[in-house]
Amino acid sequence: MPRKKICFMTATQKEFHEDLNRAWQWREERGVFRQLEACRVFHGAGEGRGPLQFWAVDRFQDHYWITQWEDSKNTVSIFEELTRFCVSKNARSVVGLGRPEQGVPALPKILHGQPPEERFLAREVGGSYLIQMMGARHPGLFMDHSPLRAWLKDRAQGWRVLxxxxxxxxxSVTCGNAGAAHVTTLDLSKSTVAWAQENWIANQLPEDRGRFISGDVFEWLPRLKREKQMYDCVILDPPSFSRGSRGSRGSRGKKSNFSTAKDLEKLHALALELVERGGVLVTSINSANVTWDAYQAQVLGAAQKLGVQLEVLERIDQPDTFPTLLSRPQERYLKGWILRVI
Ligand SMILES: C[S@@+](CC[C@H](N)C(=O)[O-])C[C@H]1O[C@@H](n2cnc3c(N)ncnc32)[C@H](O)[C@@H]1O
Known part of the structure; x- marks a missing residue:
């Protein structure tokens, strides 16, 4: 029944266009595109109906990045529809990447135009950040932390930050641009630490106000304590799961693993030892399956161990460009607090 099929496609396409245009207009009315060169243009989990709920579109200057989260039907035609939409908004280039539920995604594919081969700067909150469209599985900037950058931008002046x-x-760049006295940047991956260093330099921040460490937090937090370093602000933003470095946590040459489900208390206890009393602990997780209550219990467990109180300055939640539906709480993955340690 080809006629019926055409009608169905038309209805679906109509919904796609309505959803995409509604999302675009909502941002346009709020000046998002005018203020930011990097932003989420469409967050399907809250803004898309049917198959579009598994898709997102990000914009970096005039270059667009489409992400698909699950193997859904009509993948090819949805990529085509979304590309057409980006081109209608004057996209110079569009790339697309599918994120399977498990395993490492393939590198992004070019869907339109010629994306820049080199990293380029996009202005967002608190600074400009180097974006990579080709040859990386992520463009290099998490836009859901835009509100956190805004918070730090207004407060980090004079701080020593970890x-x-x-x-x-x-x-780190946001804090550096805000006038932080010193910022230490720590990540397990050598290549992202090198990227962080490039970001620091691209923002013309002085070398002597930054320290860059590639290593495992479980090895480095105790090491910084032994160095007698103390900070006005420590930021924790772990992934749900990671494989640590060889030899960390006294593991006799075995790789150490981290998971937000079991290691949060230990991680927070190590971090709290490095925060000056009166200073700030920023803690954020990206784990839909760790509840607020479970997360809070682990952070409180660490505070009790250290004999400190934690005053809530802000709650970290998904920004309004990453909306979710009340009926799908599993999509509210971003959680956290900005806490004063007293
Ligand atoms: C969710 S990303 C953090 C995003 C970042 N805070 C931002 O706003 O751009 C998680 C990072 O943790 C790093 N990582 C994972 N396990 C680690 C470990 N054991 N020690 C240090 N860094 C680790 C990963 O390399 C990755 O870059």
Whole structure:
């Protein structure tokens, strides 16, 4: 029944266009595109109906990055529809990447135009950040931390900051640009620490105000304590799961593993030892399956061990460009607090 099929496609396409245009217009009315060169243009989990709920579109200047989260039907045609939408918004290039539920995704594919071969700067909150469209599985900037960058931008002046799980160091750059006295950037991956260092230099931040460490937090937090380092602000932003470095945590040459489900208390206890009384602990996780209550219990367990109180300054939640549906709480993955240690 080809006629019926055409009608169905038309209805679906109509919904796609409505959803995408609604998301675009909502941002346009709020000046998002005017203010930021890097932003989420469409967050399907909250803004898309049907198959579009598994898709997102990000924009970096005039270059667009489409992400698909699950193997859904009509993948090819949805990539085509989303590309058409980006081109209608004057995209110079579009790339697309599928993230399978398990395993490492393939590198992004070019869907339109010629994306820059080299990293380029996009202005966002608190600084400009180097974006990579080709040859990386992530463009290098997490836009869901935009509100955290805004918070740090207004407060980090004069602070000594330790940014752990730093990735490409966007939060370090924000603090540096805000006038932090010194920022230490720590991440397990050598290549992202090098990227963080490039970000620091691209923002013309002085070398002597930054320290860059590639290593495992479970090895380095005790080491920084032995160095007698203390900070006005420590940032923790662990992934749900990671394989640590060889030899860390006294593991006799075996790789150490980290998971937000079991290691949060230990991690927070190590971090709290490095925060000056009156200073700030930023803690954030990206784990839909760790509940707020379970997370809070682990952070409180660490505070009790150290005999400190934690005053809530802010709650970290998904920004309004990453909306979710009330009926799908599993999509609210971003959680955290900005806490004063007293
Ligand atoms: C979710 S990303 C952090 C994003 C970052 N805070 C930002 O705003 O751009 C997690 C990072 O943790 C790093 N990582 C994972 N396990 C680690 C470990 N055991 N020690 C240090 N860094 C680790 C990864 O290399 C990755 O860059």
């Amino acid at each position: 940014n752990t799980f730093a990735y490409t160091g966007s939060l």
